[in-house]
Amino acid sequence: MPYELHYWPTIQGRGEFVRLALEAAGAPYSDVAREEGGMEAMEHYLSSADVRRPPFAPPFLVDGRIVVAQTAAILMYLGPRLGLVGKSEADALWTHQLQLTIADFVTEVHDTHHPIASGLYYEEQQAEAQRRAADFRQSRLPKFMGWFEAVLERNPRNAGGAAPHLVGSRLSYADLSLFQVVEGLQYAFPKAARRVLKRAPLVATLHSGVAAHRRLGKYLASERRIAFNQQGIFRRYPELDG
Amino acid sequence: MPYELHYWPTIQGRGEFVRLALEAAGAPYSDVAREEGGMEAMEHYLSSADVRRPPFAPPFLVDGRIVVAQTAAILMYLGPRLGLVGKSEADALWTHQLQLTIADFVTEVHDTHHPIASGLYYEEQQAEAQRRAADFRQSRLPKFMGWFEAVLERNPRNAGGAAPHLVGSRLSYADLSLFQVVEGLQYAFPKAARRVLKRAPLVATLHSGVAAHRRLGKYLASERRIAFNQQGIFRRYPELDG
Structure with a gap:
């Protein structure tokens, strides 16, 4: 089953760190909130009382029964599965x-x-x-x-x-x-x-x-790579640059 | 060999999260920077070019050849060793x-x-x-x-x-x-x-x-527990409280 990444659909933000790992490894995944009905799916995990271990905030990853939030924890979880971390x-x-x-x-x-x-x-x-x-x-x-x-x-x-x-x-x-x-x-x-x-x-x-x-270059040139913009973490305000 | 915790000696700060885990488990450890020569030892890890994997900042834990920084990573490392996390x-x-x-x-x-x-x-x-x-x-x-x-x-x-x-x-x-x-x-x-x-x-x-x-209560009542003060993370400025 493909990994499900849940993150805001119009920014790179913290979700991009996860996208880069999935893309570099060529792993099957869906970027849920960018698909139809995906925002509702994300909202479910964030606010339904049925979710036993709720994420505090996006991004989070769903892999079967496992739900992992916190970018660094997601990458720690994915690392060995995608061959993107040493074995020791x-x-x-x-x-x-x-x-x-x-x-x-x-x-x-x-x-x-x-x-x-x-x-x-x-x-x-x-x-x-x-x-x-x-x-x-x-x-x-x-x-x-x-x-x-x-x-x-x-x-x-x-x-x-x-x-x-x-x-x-x-x-x-x-x-x-x-x-x-x-x-x-x-x-x-x-x-x-x-x-x-x-x-x-x-x-x-x-x-x-x-x-x-190679694979990452293809991703960066694709439409899957959202451009930097003024809603993300990295924003260009010339008055903040020295 | 006792664990070595390296952290600023006069505040609870982020180091306190590690101290609490070590104390609750009754694990042997030294709070290095609070001992003689301990600040130099901490400084060594932070700035000597001989340290292959240098901490970005205190707190960090030294366990034999392993040096772990980042409070959450230290606790993840200690968790199974101290019986303070589930096994799955x-x-x-x-x-x-x-x-x-x-x-x-x-x-x-x-x-x-x-x-x-x-x-x-x-x-x-x-x-x-x-x-x-x-x-x-x-x-x-x-x-x-x-x-x-x-x-x-x-x-x-x-x-x-x-x-x-x-x-x-x-x-x-x-x-x-x-x-x-x-x-x-x-x-x-x-x-x-x-x-x-x-x-x-x-x-x-x-x-x-x-x-x-029980063990934690003893620690909290001991001199090892540094009092909250105006150099730590939690500071009492009445004008910031509502």
Whole structure:
């Protein structure tokens, strides 16, 4: 049975990290809320009292009787099933840790345009957003990217000169997610992204390596890939870019 | 060999979720940074280029050759070793999902007093904090607590009237963490916590049930339990409470 991914149908958002893993592996899945009646199906899991273990929020994955929410937990669940994580407990744990740090990074990106409340419009918190985005560009963005660069530098399997990976010498879901973060940063903060990537050359090379992945390249060029837009996590507000 | 927990020595913070699990299980551990030379040991893992898989930030756990960071990942690692999680993959995954939602909740609590930048003082972002805290009290706090209440209601093992648990009929690390969140909310937002707990009676009962745990009760009364204070995640600023 194909995996069911439940996520908002008009944005990349957090669901995209799951889409990239499913697409890179060529796994059969349906992107439920983008199909007819799919929003009702998603709503059922979120609000029906019949669901014993309800998701707090999308995205969530349904695989038979299993319902998994939280992006990082979904990827941890899918990783071994899709061949996108190493087999040892240590590798699985480390890959998950990287993903959890990406999740924190993504929350901070979101909060650059919504530092006060997700329920308010950007325009209602623009002054605060400018302060928060300045701190993000000057302090948090270099800290996160510097850490991922250090992780790539210290992975002994990256010594050869081939496309680097975060864990070992094979593509993992964390590589796909870091690719997506770079894509998003280049959309939302083109100036700040250019500056920070200059000091994170291995992250930049990982990004181009993932983009060249055959199946993923097809996906990125397809209509299944939703374009970045101003409703997602990564939004382009020039006043927030430095 | 005892587990090594590395975390800031003067606050509960995120490290406390790990301390509670270790203490409830009676596991041998050292709280490294609270011992002589411990800050240097923590700093080593965070900044030495010799560390192949460096933590992004404390807390992190060292268990022989394994170094695990990210609170939720640490608890996932410790859960089966300490008997604080169910044995099936489904239970382990669900418990981890609950923990990841607690992690999101805790980040939002932190951001009520630091909505602009962790590197600035509260006083430098107090106006923004008041806006963000109002949204937290009115919207996010009831949403998170309502979800945990629903999870407790829908756990069929809670039907008997005994102290409820989030997963199955035994204490898990997620129960300990939800206890800690309630403790923190009662410290930081005494008025808002009272209001929200009235509508989440199972969460309130879980909280008292965990407090009555024999080993944990001893820990909470000991000097090992650091008091809440104004450097931690949960801080009492009366102007942020409604």
